[in-house]
Amino acid sequence: MSAPRYSTVAIVLHWLIAFAVLSMVPMGWWMSDAIAEPGAQATAYRVFQLHKSIGLTILALTALRLGWRLIHVPPAPPVSKAWEHALATVTHAAFYVLLFALPLSGWLYVSTGWSAPQDRALAVATSWFGLVPVPHLPGVAEAAAETRRDLAHGALGAHSLMAWMVLLLAGLHIGAALKHQFIDRDGVLARMAPFLPAPQARPEPRLSPGRGAALWGAAVVAVAVVAALGWMAGRPATGLGPAEAPAAAAAPAAGPAEPVSPGTATAWRVDPQASRITFSGVHAGAPFTGRFERWEAQIWFDPADLAGSKAVADIATGSARTGDATQEGSLGSAEWLDPAGFPTARFEATAFRALGGDRYEAEGTLTLKEQTVPVTLAFTYRREGEVARVEGTTTLDRMAFDLGMASDPSAQWVSRRIEVKIEVVAQPAG
Structure with a gap:
């Protein structure tokens, strides 16, 4: 005899996936239009990140659901006409295929680092609900710009049609x-709805392996055809989009930091904890604040010997943190701080x-990504006994350092001016 209803795990997974999928479609429609509106840009950006996170969750839940189904036999199907049974099987199979294909096509799209609606480069990192960084699909982000553009347009077209x-x-x-439920009254809905009385178990015969494989094959073909049509419909016109920047040259291997010649004023030892x-x-219409977690400074300063004063700070570019995994992922990319190619920035x-x-x-001067730019730092200096406190600010033009110039050369997403603040507590080094 077949079980009267699906297992509790299968029921929970079914409804979690169902509600997640139904939330994704209106979310996708809204954010696609809102992202171009300045007043809604910040919200649309957050919805985009939520959309990606839910999509990855659907992918994981679908894999779990399919694995559970393979080791836990579902209830036997109801007595029905052959064509109804075949249509139900194809529909269920197509759902499974789509629940894999949709998130994967979305993942492919974001991995390209290309905005298909704007037809230009737009590299945005992905994180799962802002908690765990999610890597791009292997080999996609490193592909040539023309390849990434073609993949982005095709993937988005397939994603939309699916x-x-x-x-x-x-x-x-x-x-x-x-x-x-209301016409046949055969209790089928109760198999997946725990609030309804459980139907009676029935010894219903199942599909033969050959017929089942054929119906699943038909579902795969149907989804593949839809995806292919969407891919072809989304293909762009030939030639790169107007906002594409030339591919960056390979970064030279970073050598050790150059030695620092000391100043003649009082030497200070920085307290890194304070x-x-x-x-x-x-970013995207909303303010953000970040910090560098690893840096070292050598300071020689005396108000009575300004000519002999000097300060050098080496900052680990890979230690930038904002508390947002998506932002941190973008900062760590080659287009932004590029810690793999340029692990250290130096202010002197x-x-x-x-x-x-x-x-x-x-x-x-500040040297970052081989760009050396003059910098003026306004600061206050207060000394209380053997402890000196320095607070300073400066404003940097990220474009002068080639930060985000492929994805955001017009500062539509990230402000051009970045304010930097320092707070230093130090004691005499002697």
Whole structure:
């Protein structure tokens, strides 16, 4: 005898996946339009990240559901006409195929680092609900720009058309369930709805392996045809989009930091636990703040010997943290801070002048990704016994350092000006 209803695990997985899928379609429609509206950009960005996270969750839950189904025999199908039975089997099989194909096509799309609607590069990292970084599909992000562009347009076209197929099948599935419940009255809906009385078990024969394989094959072919049609419909015109930047040259191997010639003023030893370097700006219409967790500084400073004062700070570019795994993933990419190619940024100040009271100004340079740019740091200096406290600010133009110039050259997503603040607590080194 067949079990009267699906197992508790199968029921929970079914409804989790169902509600997740039904939430994704309106979410996708809304965010696709809202992302171009300045007033909705920040919300649309967050919805995009949520959409990706739910999609990855659907992929994992579907794999779990299929594995559970293979080792736990589902209830026997109801007595029905042969064509109804075949249609139900193809529908269920197509759902499984789509629940794998849709998230994978979305994953492929975001891995390309290309915005198909805007037809330009747009590299955005992916994280699962902002908690765990999710890598791009192997080999996609490293492909040539033309290849990534073609993949992005095709993947988005397939993704969109398969979403319509899910809606069509969902309507068919719901309609069939209601027919069984209110017209046939055969208890089929109760097999997956725990709030309904369980139907009686029945010794219903199942599909032969050959017939079952043929119906599953038909489902795979149907989804493949829809995906192919969407892929072809989404293909772009020939030639790169207008906003594509040339591919960056391979970064040279980073050597050890150059030695620092000391100043003649008082040498200071920085307290790393009480000191910090932070940065802030605007991303997708919302302010953000980050910090560098690893850096070292050598400081020689004396208000009475400004000519002999000097400061050098080496910052580990891979230690940038914002508390948002998606932002951190983007900062760690080659387009932004590129810690793999340029693990260290160096700020070196060699000219100081007093502004009155405890206010000073340091003139120097910041070298990041082989770009050396003049920087002026305004700061305050206060000494209490053997402890000195320094607080300073400067504003950097990220474009001068070739940060995000392929994806966001017009500062549509990330502000051009980035404010950097330092807080240093130090004691005499002697």
